[in-house]
Amino acid sequence: MDFRSFFPIWNKLTAEEQNKIEGAITTRKVEKGTVLHDGSSDCTGLFLIKTGQLRAYILSEEGREVTIYRLFDRDVCLFSASCMMRSIQFDITIEAEKDTEVWVIPVKVYEGIMENSAPVANFTSELMASRLSEAMWLIEQILWKSLDKRVSAFLLEEAIIEESDKLKITHETIANHIGSHREVITRMLKYFQGEGMVKLSRGAIEITDKKKLQRLSD
Amino acid sequence: MDFRSFFPIWNKLTAEEQNKIEGAITTRKVEKGTVLHDGSSDCTGLFLIKTGQLRAYILSEEGREVTIYRLFDRDVCLFSASCMMRSIQFDITIEAEKDTEVWVIPVKVYEGIMENSAPVANFTSELMASRLSEAMWLIEQILWKSLDKRVSAFLLEEAIIEESDKLKITHETIANHIGSHREVITRMLKYFQGEGMVKLSRGAIEITDKKKLQRLSD
Numbered sequence: 164m165d166f167r168s169f170f171p172i173w174n175k176l177t178a179e180e181q182n183k184i185e186g187a188i189t190t191r192k193v194e195k196g197t198v199l200h201d202g203s204s205d206c207t208g209l210f211l212i213k214t215g216q217l218r219a220y221i222l223s224e225e226g227r228e229v230t231i232y233r234l235f236d237r238d239v240c241l242f243s244a245s246c247m248m249r250s251i252q253f254d255i256t257i258e259a260e261k262d263t264e265v266w267v268i269p270v271k272v273y274e275g276i277m278e279n280s281a282p283v284a285n286f287t288s289e290l291m292a293s294r295l296s297e298a299m300w301l302i303e304q305i306l307w308k309s310l311d312k313r314v315s316a317f318l319l320e321e322a323i324i325e326e327s328d329k330l331k332i333t334h335e336t337i338a339n340h341i342g343s344h345r346e347v348i349t350r351m352l353k354y355f356q357g358e359g360m361v362k363l364s365r366g367a368i369e370i371t372d373k374k375k376l377q378r379l380s381d
Numbered sequence: 382m383d384f385r386s387f388f389p390i391w392n393k394l395t396a397e398e399q400n401k402i403e404g405a406i407t408t409r410k411v412e413k414g415t416v417l418h419d420g421s422s423d424c425t426g427l428f429l430i431k432t433g434q435l436r437a438y439i440l441s442e443e444g445r446e447v448t449i450y451r452l453f454d455r456d457v458c459l460f461s462a463s464c465m466m467r468s469i470q471f472d473i474t475i476e477a478e479k480d481t482e483v484w485v486i487p488v489k490v491y492e493g494i495m496e497n498s499a500p501v502a503n504f505t506s507e508l509m510a511s512r513l514s515e516a517m518w519l520i521e522q523i524l525w526k527s528l529d530k531r532v533s534a535f536l537l538e539e540a541i542i543e544e545s546d547k548l549k550i551t552h553e554t555i556a557n558h559i560g561s562h563r564e565v566i567t568r569m570l571k572y573f574q575g576e577g578m579v580k581l582s583r584g585a586i587e588i589t590d591k592k593k594l595q596r597l598s599d
């Protein structure tokens with residue numbers, strides 16, 4: 164469980180670069196619900212996830228949220244270091260969805276290496292491209308998918324992440340993930356329950372007919 | 382008007398890399414309306430715009446469009462070469478909005494240089510970051526801005542690009558830019574006309590009260 168085996172392009176770094184990073188990294192343990200990065204102003208450093216789960220989301224002026232992407236073990240979070248790219252002009256918030264442990268690579272160290280290392284620059288570029296792909300997917304979802312499809316797809320994804328059909332999640336949380344309102348989500352879930360696809364209880368949603376939910380989300 | 386002065390990081394290339402690119406580039410002239418790149422399947426090469434204007438958009442299964450970004454003189458279009466990044470998993474269409482002339486850098490040549498050149502990899506990464514910023518802006522617009530604000534903002538942007546308050550643009554075209562329907566745009570523009578902000582005529586929209594339109598878009 165050491166950094167060397169977790170950092171995806173460790174073997175492409177020079178010995179000097181490896182030493183620089185190893186001498187600078189720190190670890191950070193946070194509880195579920197902790198905000199690790201808030202907007203573009205602070206420049207916390209790159210996170211490499213050891214264990215846990217992070218959620219990156221944007222906030223409207225009225226405080227509404229929408230999830231842009233989620234990060235799991237071995238993922239690298241670039242936007243907690245967004246100050247290092249002048250072309251990044253949006254504010255993203257990063258929150259722990261589960262108890263999480265991350266390695267933090269200081270911005271100055273990563274930036275210094277990236278400037279001269281083609282492997283690190285290309286790795287960064289691929290990370291950026293995959294976040295862009297997620298943003299494009301989200302645009303398609305918001306514009307062209309109806310809310311019932313989006314809610315059913317979210318529940319199915321959640322069941323995969325949690326490896327359980329019984330999800331401990333509030334209607335408010337779902338609304339924050341998909342950029343909707345709690346009342347709207349509650350109405351939709353009650354409709355799903357009426358159709359026999361889910362069973363609702365306090366703070367939990369159980370998927371009772373996965374196939375039907377899947378047909379709806381397709 | 383030669384490639385050297387247009388390519389943003391020309392001076393950061395080695396003499397060998399410069400020769401490789403100069404030996405491989407071609408130019409392409411297209412008329413307004415030409416589709417230069419269609420989805421992720423073909424991998425046309427990187428475009429560097431000499432003169433003209435390109436529009437990058439995505440298409441829904443039903444054929445609805447939404448503009449992701451536009452490119453002008455000296456801009457580099459990366460997604461006509463999206464095959465070179467395995468993390469890009471979306472299909473984008475690139476169309477000339479005006480008569481356009483571009484330099485085309487073949488993918489294999491750019492890719493080969495990028496693999497070993499930190500400046501080229503970092504340049505690519507910055508391009509990707511700026512497209513991501515545009516996608517994030519679009520997500521915020523779609524989720525949190527009402528249609529009247531989006532249409533007014535589009536008209537004001539268009540007036541800046543065209544350097545004229547008399548826009549030759551159809552309602553269908555506006556709908557395709559912002560991911561809406563023609564009927565909805567027509568209704569909105571008629572409302573704007575009723576409020577004295579625009580004057581509608583066949584195939585044209587004249588902005589008659591810019592300040593009022595600006596207040597609406599803010």
